[in-house]
Amino acid sequence: MTLLERPARRERTAPRTPAAAGRVTRPDGWWPWLFVAPLLAGVGVFYLWPILQTAYFSFTEFGVFGGVTWTGTENYERLVQDERFYRSIGNTLVYTAVVVIGVPISVFLASLINRPGLRFAGLYRTLFFLPYVAMPTAISLVWRVMYNGDYGIFNYLLSLVGIDGPYWTSTEGFAIVAVAIVGLWSSVGFSMIILSAGLKNIPPELYEASELDGATRWRQFVSVTVPLLSPSVFFVLVVTIISSFQLFDLLYAVLGPRNPIMPESASLVYYFYSTGFIDNQKGYAAAIALAILVIIGLVTLVQFRLQRRWVTYD
Amino acid sequence: MTSAAGPAVVRPARAATRRRRRQGSNALAHVVLSIGGLVMAFPFVWQILMSLSSNAELTGVPPTFFPAELRFDNYVAVFERLPFLSQLWVSVVITVIRAAGQIALCTLAGYAFARMRFRGKGLLLALVLSILMVPSQVYLLSQYQIVQGLGLLDTIAGIVAPGLFSAFGTFLMRQFFLSLPAELEEAARLDGANPWQTFWRVMLPLAGPSISALAITAVLFSWNELLWPLVVATYAQNAPLAVGLATIAGDVNINYPVLMAAATLAMAPILIAFLILQRRVIDGLAFSGLK
Numbered sequence: 001m002t003l004l005e006r007p008a009r010r011e012r013t014a015p016r017t018p019a020a021a022g023r024v025t026r027p028d029g030w031w032p033w034l035f036v037a038p039l040l041a042g043v044g045v046f047y048l049w050p051i052l053q054t055a056y057f058s059f060t061e062f063g064v065f066g067g068v069t070w071t072g073t074e075n076y077e078r079l080v081q082d083e084r085f086y087r088s089i090g091n092t093l094v095y096t097a098v099v100v101i102g103v104p105i106s107v108f109l110a111s112l113i114n115r116p117g118l119r120f121a122g123l124y125r126t127l128f129f130l131p132y133v134a135m136p137t138a139i140s141l142v143w144r145v146m147y148n149g150d151y152g153i154f155n156y157l158l159s160l161v162g163i164d165g166p167y168w169t170s171t172e173g174f175a176i177v178a179v180a181i182v183g184l185w186s187s188v189g190f191s192m193i194i195l196s197a198g199l200k201n202i203p204p205e206l207y208e209a210s211e212l213d214g215a216t217r218w219r220q221f222v223s224v225t226v227p228l229l230s231p232s233v234f235f236v237l238v239v240t241i242i243s244s245f246q247l248f249d250l251l252y253a254v255l256g257p258r259n260p261i262m263p264e265s266a267s268l269v270y271y272f273y274s275t276g277f278i279d280n281q282k283g284y285a286a287a288i289a290l291a292i293l294v295i296i297g298l299v300t301l302v303q304f305r306l307q308r309r310w311v312t313y314d
Numbered sequence: 315m316t317s318a319a320g321p322a323v324v325r326p327a328r329a330a331t332r333r334r335r336r337q338g339s340n341a342l343a344h345v346v347l348s349i350g351g352l353v354m355a356f357p358f359v360w361q362i363l364m365s366l367s368s369n370a371e372l373t374g375v376p377p378t379f380f381p382a383e384l385r386f387d388n389y390v391a392v393f394e395r396l397p398f399l400s401q402l403w404v405s406v407v408i409t410v411i412r413a414a415g416q417i418a419l420c421t422l423a424g425y426a427f428a429r430m431r432f433r434g435k436g437l438l439l440a441l442v443l444s445i446l447m448v449p450s451q452v453y454l455l456s457q458y459q460i461v462q463g464l465g466l467l468d469t470i471a472g473i474v475a476p477g478l479f480s481a482f483g484t485f486l487m488r489q490f491f492l493s494l495p496a497e498l499e500e501a502a503r504l505d506g507a508n509p510w511q512t513f514w515r516v517m518l519p520l521a522g523p524s525i526s527a528l529a530i531t532a533v534l535f536s537w538n539e540l541l542w543p544l545v546v547a548t549y550a551q552n553a554p555l556a557v558g559l560a561t562i563a564g565d566v567n568i569n570y571p572v573l574m575a576a577a578t579l580a581m582a583p584i585l586i587a588f589l590i591l592q593r594r595v596i597d598g599l600a601f602s603g604l605k
Contacts (some may be wrong), residue, residue, distance in 0.1 A: 137559045
């Protein structure tokens, strides 16, 4: 209202219109700096500087009593022959492979939940989203009890069909799969929501037109839904894979930090953490961190390369 | 008239068959979605049931679904046997500070990046956004050195500091402010408002939905985060709940029902808030596309 109720002022500025117009394209003086300075200071100190410092650390060794010694490429030479490093990559890949199964599952679920006139859609949405907002370390504890080899409910259910279930969280090989099932469970709802937003953007006329042409539901799914949804599927896939490669919380909480098979079941990020903060080899941990950066970068790059083959943009 | 009446007669009939067809197939959708929903909800229900059981019931074979007696004293034991209250306090404080800090810093910077002109703007924005592409482990060691150097290990300030600055939040707010019409600013400017007044009185009040999306992300992430506080807080009483639960669970002589009660209590604030604000939370997180 104040903007409109002051003709006097506007008249005063009116003759200076050319100057005022000029001011629009002129820099805003020192004002912008006041606005961005607090954020830039923090980003500089806590993010940009640390990238450089970590890169430097990766060429050093930390002394037991402090102090940093330059060791050249020693950490990287050690890394390329480090069996535990490769094993942590392997575990991370197994975890990612299982969690990625959630992407086609959530395409299917999203297509169900978007059925026109479906009742309780809101309730289903809420239920599927619950695991995504639950604290991972808290909900992992119940999974750990359910996985228990002696009294866990999974082995009880398996025993009903005559299968003697393994000690899920303390047997090598089973452990990472057990963690991945929790990862799958907690990420499906999020993917489903993103995909169902993508489905809503598909114009209904396309379905009506194809229905008039006598297309079956399956035919509609293949020829209309899949191509038009592919950008959303691609987004979900990239996000799922990047976050799977950063597996830490669920592994730590489902298996437990004092689990004797933890070293064999480590993910990349857990191996980074245990090297840097349990074994206190921060220089070597810095090299692992940069390796994680490169690996995630490469995986994402490959996905962007491959998207041309299957993602349809209009 | 007749030509208009024709389709009008045909349409309800066709719509009805279509609806019937849809409803027929929706039965299968309900079956799949309710089984799925059950799988999603089961661990939560199971956790609550176990938090009210005795240790013998929890470790019994076959499993006891409904405890013979509801043991609410497990919830009392949470406060007596675990440093739950001090960890709850840490969780609440870091979450509030982080959300408030991110809202303040990201709206200011986002606004400047969207609507103001200054030297090096493009480069600075690119630098800020570049940190989104770097996994957090790359910062962690160095952030730890900095926080240690400042003497902030085992403090709330140390846990909260890096998370105050969010590239994602800045991007979110910038995108929002970019979408506003230029006339708003022009009017304020002609009215003699300085950039701060324009921001505070004209632009910020319009940013409600984006700010709430940012707040939801900040709260969720801060409440649930494990790795950074695990590294910074070395003593149990200085750690937030996410760390406290993960570390205590490693103890051998753990009383599982009490642990389940603690886990239920730790998740409860976020889950209750989610159930109240569900639509807004789902839309906010789907909109932001990231945790």
